[in-house]
Structure formats: structure tokens, C-alpha cells
Amino acid sequence: MRWCIPALENRNVLEVTNLKKSYPGPQGQLPVLDGVSLQLDAGRSLALMGESGSGKSTLLHLVAGLDQPDSGAVHVAGRSLAGLDESARAAFRRDQVAVIFQQFNLIPSLRVVDNLAFQARLAGRIDDQWLGWLAQRLGLSALLQRYPEQLSGGQQQRVAVGRALAVRPPLVLADEPTGNLDEGSADEVMALLLELVQEAGSSLLMVTHSASLAARLDRQVMLKSGRVHGSDL
């Protein structure tokens, strides 16, 4: 079973150009990203690596439209994020990307089934067949009526993966998705994530500390002091 997005085949799904971002610090502005450029082809995956404070998560947030750069450009699926107002950025997040957080960020008051369908419902792209398949593939079929707090960490992250892929976005963004999991659960979640991203026809940009996890993705980029230090390691 494969659901892909043919229009994006063989095109850049993500194009970041000379991106700069700084935050106010005790001694003035603290540069976090200092002219980062990178591309990601449709249907491919890219691991973003680097030490703490190297700007990985900031880059992910800028790509997701959760924050705005000081300068530079971000294009996702051919669309520039520059100049989008808050509502347009919200619509972009709803339709074009899906974010998987390290802390899962599930909605504690909703059951698993509603958490899974949440973003797809917001985007108006609910597909029950695809959702059912995802739940089954993620091993969540028996847990659909439970609340997040009744699940283990690995199960919660699988719900988060399912929620991101239910909307079948062109680009999936994952911020240390296995950072809170034990080794066994991390392997399991990672394998599912890669498989399902491919099934959905999406691309994946993942922030990770782990070289072994990064090695499972198509490309790797290292960030150091806010700059791309080396790519395709």
C-alpha cells in the first residue's frame, strides 16, 4: 500500500537559503543560525546533527513556521514562508508540514483515536482507510480508546508519529523523536517512522544526536555554531 504525492516527485520539497536567526542574550544578540542553506528532495530524508546549542531545533522551528528568521528564505513544497502572516503560517503548518516532538505533545484529554486524527481533521483531509491502516501498522489498534497517560513512552511516540502522518504532509519534521525512549523502543519507533514516511510519500527532516539513527536516513547534515559544518557525512 502506498500513498504518494506525485506532484512533488523529483523536486526540492525543502529549500533553505542563507537562514539567520539570533536571540537576545545577556550580552546582546546571540546568533543561533548564521547563514544556513540546505535542500531536501521530495521523498527523501535528512538527518540534522550537531551539539546542543548548534541551532538544530531552531532550524526545525523556522522550517515549521513556528518561528520567523531574521533573514534568509525558507521554501517548502515550492512555497516561500517569507511574508506569511500568522494565519497563513498556521494554515501552512496545518497543510504542508507535521511536527513530531521529543516530548510527544499529545493532547492528554483526547483518546488515542482522536489524537491520531487530530491534525488531519483540522486540515480537512481525514481518510479513515489510511488512518485505520496507520493505526494497525503502528500497533495502536487495541489502544485507540485509551488516553495518552495510559500508554508507555514508546506507544505515545507512535501515536505522535501517526498523528503527523495521518495528514500526509509533504514534509515531516521530527525533533529528537526518540530522545525520550529506551533503545529498544527508539529502534522500533524509528523503523516505523522511516517506513511510514515513505509509505505516505512524505519527506523527513529529523534532528538527532545519535549518529546511528542519522545513518539510517538518506542524508546527514552537521550544524556547528549555527553554520552547516559538513553535509552528506
Next chain:
Amino acid sequence: MIRHWGWVLHTLLSHWRRHPLQAGCLLVGLWLATALWTGVQALNSQARESYDRAAELFTGSAQTALVDPAGQPFSQQYFITLRRAGWPVSPMLSGTVELVGVEGTRRLQLTGIEPLTLPGEGTIATQAGDQSQLQAFMLAPGLTWIAGDTLSELGLAAGDTPVLASGEQLPPLHVVDTLPPGMLLVDIGQAQRLLEQTEKLTQLVVAAGFAADLPPLPESVSLVWETRGEDDLVRLTDSFHLNLTALGLLAFVVGLFIVHAAANLAMEQRRGLLQTLRACGVSLKTLLAVLLFELLILALLGGSLGVLSGFALAALLVGDLAASLRGLYGAQVAGQLSLDALWWLTGLGMSLLGTLIAGGGSVLAAMRLPVLAWARPQAWREAQGRMIKRQTVLGVLLLLVAGGLIFWGDSLLAGFGLLACLLLGAAWLLPLCLQAILRVAQLRRGGPVRQWFWADSQQQLSGLSVALMALLLALAANIGVGSMTEGFRQTFTGWLDQRLAADIYVRPLDSQQADVIEKWLNHQPQVHAQLPSWQLDTRVGGWPTQLSGVIDHPLYADTWPLLENAPDPWPQLVAGTGTMVSEQLAYRLDLAVGDTLMLDTPAGVWPLNVLGRYADYGNPKGQMLVSAAGLQQRWPDLPLTSIGILTEPAAAPRIASDLRTEFDLGDSRVIDQAALKAYSQQIFEQTFSATAALNTLTLGVAAVALFTSLLGLADSRLSQLAPLWAMGLRPGQLALLSLAQMLVLAALTCALAIPLGLALAWCLVEVVNVQAFGWRLPWHWFPRQWLLLVLLALAAVLLASIGPAWRIMRTGPARLLRSFTHGA
């Protein structure tokens, strides 16, 4: 779009489903706030509706009539003379009758009218327009028109012919709903018979258009124009209702503190959820709109419950209120509630407004944060810290405004403004004060647990500050209002003892009977002295005032409670050159001892030196003591009003009883001192019963606010306590430490509430009372009462804290461990 909104709303509401207790607390806050506010408004609205009915009855809104200059009944010949001269006047006779009912004797106002000549502006003229009704009203046996609410209050039915205390029988009762409560309306002839005032009238109502220019009266008619700019009853009772409104508003504000605490907590707990919603593509505008819509739903739910309960509360208190207003002002207020749609809608509107004020702040604060900061507790705390700083600045500003109002405020509204600024300013400064005290406590050396205790108490402040503010306000209000009430009670009791120096008071039916009674009393060996007095209702400087003529007797100099006086005042008063004025009249007319008052009388202007000022608590009208001889000289037809009788103490009951039987006088005309005191004190208690009920409820509301906050904080509290548990403290110890923290915070709040309560009492006694009623109370201290209130507040806090502490104590290792694994 609608589906999109629906999903966001569904998600937000799902939080309440998972936290039903939190939802319950928020609704309880709204419910209590709305109930207390709407309850008070219902009472006020009921009273105002009654006054309006009375004001509109005969002449519409304009109140112009011809009356006797001494306020006495006059000959109906004047009516005939004026009608013959073409004047559109209508005769009226009013008096009080006592109706013997199932629940004892009830005093009602009986008014006789002549419907054919009534001006067309009044509501009763419209009623009289119906021919068949008019005939039944005027022709024998006639009808007694009565309002439906009064009829059911008296336990009577239409068609009944009740008997008066005088033995006379009323014509059959007939319900007319436009009549004000407590009034009986009959044909003028019937009224003259029932009030034993043959061929007498008390006023001539004049059509408003004709009376506009106050044309000069024919010389043979010795009546005067009486024009009232506003209805006297409304004017006299305004302060009473304003005080009630202020109390209702205070309860509303304290209730809103609960809403604020619960709404804030819900926002804090939903930080992650809100961030996830934003990350999933919900725009800021949508989120704001849906959050406000959620508040609207909650406001409507809590508000509806509150409005219903407010109605029930008002129904419970309206009887006491009606009795108070009747006793204090002679105002007749229906003892049953009938409220219009506007009242219900206003109640819901207040609930909505209150919810927006209490909950909207946290929504807006969240909206201002960058999306990525939402889930960071530190960012949230920083935002709250900024809010506390702003509140502190605002608190200082409000206290400065309060200081300004003390010096420059000169109205009742300014008085209430002062109270509001003082209370809110102090409440907003509370977190800062508590933090400073806790920081000092932390400086003391001690073990690690002690150090943690004080440091953690400071950290708890941000979550509990709103509830502690509610406690501060409620306790300060209780101390302030309690001090004022208790001070009033003591002063009033002492003052009654002085003022009611005579053992028996007799009100003769007329001057002839007064003469006979005086002669009879002269022959009673146990009667030591008689103090006849002549009273006259008039207006001085536009203010309703009673002139009281007293004779030369040393008892006045010995017992009359003077607040301030010129040297040796009584001989000057008896000589007719001076007067003593009541405190409220002196305040209203800005009179001081030594001033000269020019009193208009039928015999010309009477110049009177102000010789003294005396307390006359509870009397909404002004009062002046003048020489009886001087009064009679200027109002020769004035009948003797009452005789105070000094007797041997043991003989008083027998003499009172003899007076009743000998002269066929009812209980209301022969009153012994004890009965009069008991009656006055009963009115006093009734007046403050609503205040006391609202006060106690306010303290209860504050306890609920604390309970809400503690309950809401319970989850995050576990993660703060888990490290201590891991380091060797037992859950029982942690629970006790938490309980002790709450008690310390509450005790500190109570300690700050005492000076605030005293400041409030000072404002009430020195500013609000003076502005509202015109009299000032002597200052009293009640440390025992404060101690009791503080203990009551601490007991309420203990009750509110015991549940959450119990939860901590019962927390098992699994739950505590989860705090570590889930990383809070």
C-alpha cells in the same frame, strides 16, 4: 471552517471533561458571584419597583399638592372653594390603620381618593377610567383596592372584609396590581369614616400642567404648595440601597477571584495543549476566538445557575428587607419577588462580563507569548511575574488614589470609590508583601527542610496569590463591616437608653384627649413627671425634617445625648431663641454650633441659634428640638403629639395598662420603654441581617477559592514534592509540610487583613456612613471579634487544605515515580 472551529473547541473542552473538579470550581465561582450580585440587585429592584408604583400612583412623576403648612389634616371646605374657583384639584386623605391579621397587627397606609376629579396623569386615574369598576368603588358598600402581593402577604383573599384594630370594617378587598405594596385605597368618604377624620383632608392633588407655575392661592385658603423634585422615599432610601449594592459587588468580586484562579490554572495546565494546537496549524485568531467562546459557554452555564440562585436568595431575604425598610423609612416594599426579563438578562450579562474580566486576562497573556514559549513553564512564570509586577504598580497607584479621595472626595460615590481603591490596591500588593515576609523568614538559619519550606512557600505564591487575595478581601470585609456593625450596635443600645428616658410614651388621639390624659396623670401618685411634646413634619433647606417642641424639664439636660453644644444651651432653647439639630441635619445643611438658622413658619421667619448637635441614629429625616411654647406660638393649631411619662419603675406596666383601658387606646398609642427599645433593636437586627448573611457568604467564597487553587495545583505539587520523597521524607511529612505552608500563608494574610479591615471600618464610619446617612459613629475596638474571625478564616483554610494534603499523604510510590519519568 465551522468543523475546524468545532474540533478546536472539542479539544479545549475535553480538558474540562478530564478535570471535572476544576470545571466545577470555576462554575461554583461564577455561580456564587452571580448569585450574590443578582440576589442583591433583585432586592433593590423589588424595592425600587415598589417606590415607583407609589410615586406614579396619583400624579405621574410630578409630585405637586396643596397641604396644610403644619402637615395637619385640614377642612374639606378648601377643596370646595378651589373647585368653585375652577382649580383642577382632587381631595385626598391619608392615614395609618392597623389591620388585625393572622400574624398579629400590621400597619398599612389607608388613602381615600375621589376618582372623578383625579388628574389624568397617574396610574390610578387610568384604573378609575373603567365605568363598572368606578361605580363599584364609589357606591356602597364600596371597594378597598389593594395590590395583589400585599393581599397574599396578609393571607387574605379578594372579597374579604377585614376588621381594623379600631373595630371598623373595611369595604370588600379588590386586587389592583398597579397599587404600591402596603397601601389600601378607598373612596374618600370611606377613608374619612375609617380614619375618624370627618370632613377632613390631608392634601389636594393638583394636575401637573396647572401646578407647573404654582399659581397664587385665594386668600381664604390657608394651604401651601408642596413640590418634590424627586420622590422623598427614593431619596431617603438611596443610601440604604447603595450600601446593599456595594456589598453585593464585593461578593461578586470575591467570587470572580475563584473564576480567575480556576481559569488561570486551566490555562497553565493547557500550555502544552495550546502549543500543540498551534503547531498543528490552528491560527492565533482561531485559538483566541475559540478560547473566548469557551469562556462564554462557561459564563452562560455558571451565570444561569447564579441568576436562579440569586432569585432564591432574594426571595429568602426580601421579607427581612421589607421589614427593615418599613421600620426605618416607612417604605412599603412588596414581600414577594416579581422580576422582569431585564433583571434576568442583566444577571447573565454581569456573569459574562465578570468571566471575561476574570478569565480573559490569562487568555490574552497567553496570546502575547511566542508560540514556542507556551510550553516552557519558565516563560509562563516570567509572564506571570510581569503580571504581578504590573499589579503591584497598579496597587500602589490605587492606594494613592484612595489617599486622594480621603482628602478631596465629597460624595457617597467617592466614598465607595475609596473603598474599592483601598481593597483592590491592598489585594494587588499582597503577593509582594507576602514574598517580602517569607524572604525575611528564609534568612533565618535552619535545617534543609526548614530552608526548603520557606523557599517553596515563596514559589507557591504565584499559584495561590489570587486565592489569598480573595481571603484577604473577604476577611478584611468581615472585620471592617463587623467592626462597624458591632460599633453601631453598642452605640445604638447606649443611645437608646439615653434617648428613651421616659418609662411610658402615650400618643393621644387629639388635643382634647391629650388634656384629659394630662389631668388623669396628674392624679396618679406614682407618676413623677410628664414630658409633653409637639411634633411637626416640615422641610428645612429642602430636607424632610421633624420639628419637636419640648418643655422646660431638667431631664433633657441630664440625659439628652449631645455630641457638641454651646455653653448652657437648654435655657436658651426653652426661651425660644435656639435649637438643637440632629447630626444628619447639621451635616446636610452644613450647620455648626453658633450658626443661625432662619426657619420659615406661618407666622414669619423664626431665627434660631444652633445650640447643639445630637446623635439621632437610624432616622433618615432631619430633626430639630425647639421650645414647645415657640412652636405652639407659630403653629397654634398644632395638636400635642405625645407625652413621655416618668414613673416609679415598678408602676410603669400598671399605668400603661390603665391608660389603654381608661382611654380606649391601642397598643400602638401606649408604648412602654422596653417595648419601644425591643422594636428599635429588632429593626436594627433586621437591617443588618442581609449584611451579615452576605458577609459570611463572602468568607465562604474565599475558602472555596483556596480549595480550588489547591486542588488545581495538586498535580504540579506532586512533582515538586517527589524529589523530597526520594531524599527520604515520608508522604505524611510532606502532607503536613504542605498543610503548614498553607496555614502560614493564610495566617500572614490574616495578619495583613486586620489592619486592612480596620482601614475599611474607618472608611465606612468616617466617610461612607457620613455621606450616606449624615451621622458618624464613635470608634470602638473589637480585638476579640477579630480573633474569632481570624480563627474562622484559618478553620476555613484548614478545611480547604485538608483534602489536597490527604491526597499527598495517600500518594503511592508509583504516582511519585511517575513525576520523574514524565519529567513534570
